[in-house]
Amino acid sequence: MLLIHPWIVDFAAYDFWIKPLGLLYLASKLRRTGYHVTLLDCLDRLHPFMRQCSPSDKSRHRFFGTGYYPKEILSKPPLLKNVPRRYGRYGLPMACVRNVLSTLEAPQIIFITSGMTYWYPGVFDMIALCKTLFPEAPVILGGIYATLCPEHARSKSGADYVLPGPSIPDALRLAETITGFKCFKDTKASIRPAYDLYKVIDTAAIRTGIGCPFRCPFCASHILSSEFSRRNPEDVFQEIRHLNLEMNIGDIAFYDDALLLDQEKHIVPILNKVIDSDVNVRLHTPNGLHPRWINRQLAGLMFQSGFQTLRLSYESINPERQKAMGMKVTDSDLKKAVHHLKSSGFTSREIGGYILMGLPDQTLEEVIESIFFVFSLGIRVSLASFSPIPGTESWKTAAAQGLIDWNMDPLLTNNSILPMVPDPQQKWKLIQIKTLCAQANQMVIRGESPLQNAEWRRQIRVLSSESAY
Ligand code: B12
Incomplete structure (x- = not known):
């Protein structure tokens, strides 16, 4: 095979x-x-x-x-x-x-x-x-x-x-x-990804559960897996231990959509086991975490167990948009999460907030205000360009409004081309905003605040004052 x-x-x-x-x-x-x-x-x-x-x-x-x-x-x-x-x-x-x-x-x-x-x-x-x-x-x-x-x-x-x-x-x-081969009966309950098939490997991805109980309009998680289920914490820990101690893998990324949900039964025991063991690993969450669930205890466990790259799903400062996502995150949730993470020892460079840009009904001001808010917390900004995904609510709404064709070629949904922003000038401005954010992230890494940098503020403000879409 x-x-x-x-x-x-x-x-x-x-x-x-x-x-x-x-x-x-x-x-x-x-x-x-x-x-x-x-x-x-x-x-x-x-x-x-x-x-x-x-x-x-x-x-x-x-x-x-x-x-x-x-x-x-x-x-x-x-x-x-x-x-x-x-x-x-x-x-x-x-x-x-x-x-x-x-x-x-x-x-x-x-x-x-x-x-x-x-x-x-x-x-x-x-x-x-x-x-x-x-x-x-x-x-x-x-x-x-x-x-x-x-x-x-x-x-x-x-x-x-x-x-x-x-x-x-x-x-x-x-x-x-x-x-025509009669397979052996596989009686073992748990199955692990076959990382040993790599000749050389230094990073791995892991999933502690499948699916997501939330229904964010832009996300396809529930289409990819209609059920939400979690693995046993001991089984997850054994996988981390095996990857780290037997395969010598130093970096592991979580691919879960709702890693922190029901934390007492799930991520807390997993992290406690990592902390109490001889595992020495750097953990990353390239897929965003729900800020609301990051309390003081969890932030401390995340720090002690070796998290290095944390991405928090914020999406937008717009209250209407937060409502449309079922109030999964508010400004105060993000603020508290960052406070707990920083009090536990995480630094600005390790934490990033995801912001969605290029949504069909989004103004440039919304994007910029969201960016200002995230930088005001002293963390980095990760701008995610929106692309409509077949079968999601956002896709259906955009199709019903005539913004996209039901049978649109998937190539046209590439997030790099900001498919829901038809005006080339607006597209160009969003790309400029992305570049300015990359510069600002470097300031955050150096321990400076982009919001205190008058030239940076001027450059980004110029883009918003010209026009909104
Ligand atoms: C982890 C993840 C990432 C990782 C990278 C993952 C990767 N390998 O490429 C990171 C964080 C980098 C990432 C980034 C992005 N992602 Co992402 N990501 C995911 C996530 C959460 C998990 C994917 C995954 O690996 N699942 C785990 C494995 C076990 O599942 P699986 O591969 O689907 O396999 C199952 C089946 O498909 C099947 N299977 C798989 N292969 C095969 C082969 C055969 C032969 C068979 C029979 C079966 C089979 O077996 C598995 C068990 O059931 C999904 C959401 C989700 N719930 O799946 C989104 C998702 C794939 N990402 C998505 C998006 C939008 C993005 C971004 C564009 C976000 C943004 N705006 O910036 C970026 C862009 C990435 C880029 N351009 O480089 C969208 C998909 C968009 C699309 N049009 O396809 C998803 C669906 C999330 C969503 N919003 O709905 N992502």
């Missing part, structure tokens, strides 16, 4: 502890039922072939195991031809992937995962390559794009089977049918 995590095809990409968690769970399950499994992760920056095909460049490796990918420039698809940025394929260069694949014995089945919906060109290129190199092997496609855009994937990807959703059991049944 050959399992593949294809490239990212986009205008920009950065490795924030990206690992194909779903595919690694599938690998583990396939192995336990008796198959021989090989992994090709095109986004593995430590892949031994990466150095051969793309000479090592130290600057690619940055803090805590994150970093840049090599990029091969591609011509833009016609739908994106007017975007004034360079489009490309991120990850192991094509020649390198061909080399890796040509050393393999022909697989019986190829399983391919998929990430963001608008990264589908990388998936299609991989399927085409597999069909050329291994014409006999059926290709099974799963993952996020396959779940959110199943019809698109079925009609256009070239995969033999598209399995949307949490489809690992379906994939096992299909493998049995295709190969």
Whole structure:
């Protein structure tokens, strides 16, 4: 069985502890039922072939195991031809992937995962390559794009089977049918991602539960998994311990959507176990945390257990917008969370607040006021560009208002192009705001406040005073 995590095809990409968690769970399950499994992760920056095909460049490796990918420039698809940025394929260069694949014995089945919906060109290129190199092997496609855009994937990807959703059991049944191999019965209750398939690995992603009980209008979590369930804290701790002490992994990122919910039964025991053990790991939450649940006790446990990168979901200062998200966070929640985190020992550079920009009904003032508020708390700003996701409430509203087409090509929802901001001038201003925020974050890192910097304030204010959209 050959399992593949294809490239990212986009205008920009950065490795924030990206690992194909779903595919690694599938690998583990396939192995336990008796198959021989090989992994090709095109986004593995430590892949031994990466150095051969793309000479090592130290600057690619940055803090805590994150970093840049090599990029091969591609011509833009016609739908994106007017975007004034360079489009490309991120990850192991094509020649390198061909080399890796040509050393393999022909697989019986190829399983391919998929990430963001608008990264589908990388998936299609991989399927085409597999069909050329291994014409006999059926290709099974799963993952996020396959779940959110199943019809698109079925009609256009070239995969033999598209399995949307949490489809690992379906994939096992299909493998049995295709190969005629009678699988072993897998009796073990817990399953772990097969990280040992990497030759060299220094970071990992972990999920302590699936789904999310909230229904934020812009988020697809409930479509990807309709149930919300959590793993046993002891099982999660054992996984962290194994990754850290047996695999020597120093950085672990949580991929959960609601990590802190029901903390006394979940994250508190997990962190207590980490603190009371010989585990020595840096923990990160690239996916935002709910600030309301960060109290003094939890902040202390997070500090002691080794959290290094904390991203708090704030989204916006606009009270109407906060209401539309079910009051999941208020200004005072964010303020209190930051206070507890800082009193526990976290510094400004370690904490960031997510702000959404580029929403269809959002003014520039809303974005700027949200930025000012987050900087007033002495933490960094992480600006997330809004992109409508098929099946979400935001998608339905935008389609009903005629802002997007129901059958819109996923490429047009790329967050880099701010798809819900039609006016090029407004787009340009938001990009300027992003650049100014990056400069301001550097000030925060140096211990300065951007709000005390008159020139910075002037530059950002000029953008808002010109016009709102
Ligand atoms: C962790 C995460 C990230 C990580 C990176 C993850 C990655 N590997 O790429 C970080 C924090 C960096 C990130 C960033 C962003 N993310 Co994000 N992220 C997630 C999150 C929370 C989890 C994804 C995940 O790995 N899940 C864990 C594994 C186990 O699940 P899975 O891969 O889906 O696999 C399951 C099945 O699909 C199946 N499966 C998987 N592969 C295969 C293969 C086969 C063959 C089979 C049979 C089955 C199968 O098995 C698994 C078990 O059921 C999802 C939300 C969610 N709940 O899934 C959002 C999500 C994917 N992100 C989303 C967004 C919008 C973003 C951002 C654009 C946010 C922003 N505006 O800045 C950025 C952009 C990233 C970029 N351009 O680089 C959207 C998707 C948007 C889209 N159009 O596709 C999601 C759905 C969240 C949302 N808002 O609704 N993200």
